[in-house]
Amino acid sequence: MWAFIIRRVFATIPVMLVVAVVVFLLLRLSPGDPAVLIAGDHATTQDIEQIRIRLGLDKPLLVQFLQWLWGILQGDLGTSVFNNRPVLDLIAQRLEPTISIAILTMSFAIVLAIPLGIIAAWKVDTWIDRAIMVFAVAGFSFPVFLIAYLLVFGFALEWSFLPVQGYRQMVDGFVPFIRHLILPSVALGLVYTALLARMTRSTVIEVLNEDYIRTARAKGLGMDAVLLGHALKNAAVPIVTTIGVGIAHLIGGVVVTESVFAIPGIGRLTIDAVLQRDYPVIQGVILVASFVYVLINLVIDISYTLLDPRVRY
């Protein structure tokens, strides 16, 4: 098992290396001089020269990449072109709202989706199953901003039940903090629920077709006993995998949701960076987001060995 875990940890290195190369090349492959791009339209030749030297753009490409990579490995993601602050600090500042939305969304989705998926699989091909599947396909087809604005319109504008937008830090009181996060998390959570419910259903159906389920049924166990005692245990691993894969979708959804509710998180940081042409920040956000994705999937893969006793490496 330890050999597997070590191997799995090392397997993330090439993946992150590819991410780093892509992120690095993004800026270099763009037409035109990156220094000119960063400097903007009103820069003088001196400004451009300064930026070029500061970013090391006057050195060969490979040297630039290795220096940049060496910096990242030491936790230096560069400095913002816009306000000269370390990118890592800027990201750290914006983490609280984004992580809060992500956790609430996930919790909401897991609590709702897994029972829905199981019920759909249990009652497969009945109207209950169909209704859940219609909800599921609609849930990930309708844009998150439409769901968000419908919620805003209903709960915030018409009934003044919840705040329309904005964010309160957790230190300023837990109740306002949660109140500001309910609508964003529910809006995004509905999309995520749809995805997860569909995956849960297919996984449980697949498990229900296994031989040992037939054996369990044959020895006289009722459907509910089989479902709870045999099927769920075996469906757990693929369901957890889905949760991990869904993280990538979640990050995209968070960016849009933050924009709808004017929440100062990572998404807002990215969009602001794009508008200000602050490339080091954009690069930093992509690196951190990809790293989080790789890390979560690593944890999930390793947790297999704990969840599923059949998995032996």
Next chain:
Amino acid sequence: MAPGGAEACYHPKILERHVKETILLPTDAAWTPSRSRNPVLAFFLRHPTFVFGSGVLAILTAVSIGAPLLTGYDPIELNIAHKLRPPSGEHLFGTDAFGRDVFSRTLYGGRVSLVVGICVAFLSTLVGCVIGLLSGYFRRLDGIVMRVMDGLMAIPGILLAIAMMALLRANIAVLIIAITIPDIPRVVRLVRSVVLTIREQPYVEAAVSVGTKFPRMLFKHILPNTIPPIIVQATYIFAHAVLLEAYLSFLGVGTPPEIPSWGNIIAEGRLYVQIAFWSILFPGLFLGMMVLSINILGDGLRDMLDPRIARKM
């Protein structure tokens, strides 16, 4: 793809029948007769999801292309005197803050979604197919290509697209490329997995032993097997691309703002969410309906092309 079931599903004979039965159905006279005398009704009863999805998509496509016939209003003509009017007989979906007709803008906006969606689906499939075929066939290439694809998949697609849009000039072509690149790894993985299954088949061995050359091998024996799963995958990519285009435009980094696209209309309407909800609601509903219809179409195609895995996914 269903584990285990894949081999049998993609056997050329079965596949040929599936493709004939499904893709070529409306024009194929050799189709097995159904109990019902009305072939249209019989087809509808056998594939309700496919018919519903393609029907809704066809209607949405028709109204976007035929927009000039359906509305007398220019989608970009300003008419400040008529600003923020609620839906009425004169302006079916009301007007926006500049007095532009939302109905007209919504119809025309569908064109952007369709063009972007179709181009992304086509391009990512084409590029993904070539890479996937080569990677699945040449083992030496496989390791490197798969590491690169893993790396690309680790980057949240929306962030990669945002970064590319920030670097390059904002126009529809760049937008299409920015949405295509994150989708390529999905096609590559799919095609590769089909190729890996196929190349173990006895008939491939037989073809090799009678001296079939590589290009003929690839195009005659392997490529045809990848088509059904690719068609299904391309449909989902189409849906995803339409949604992503709207998200990027909504965030202000997608379609240039002077072109009416659903994301742009909603982005402009958000400032008036309280007084002119219609300028968010209608384009949002159209967008949701289009993505939903494409997703349902994909589900229908999947059920038709491979009934064995239909229940599972």
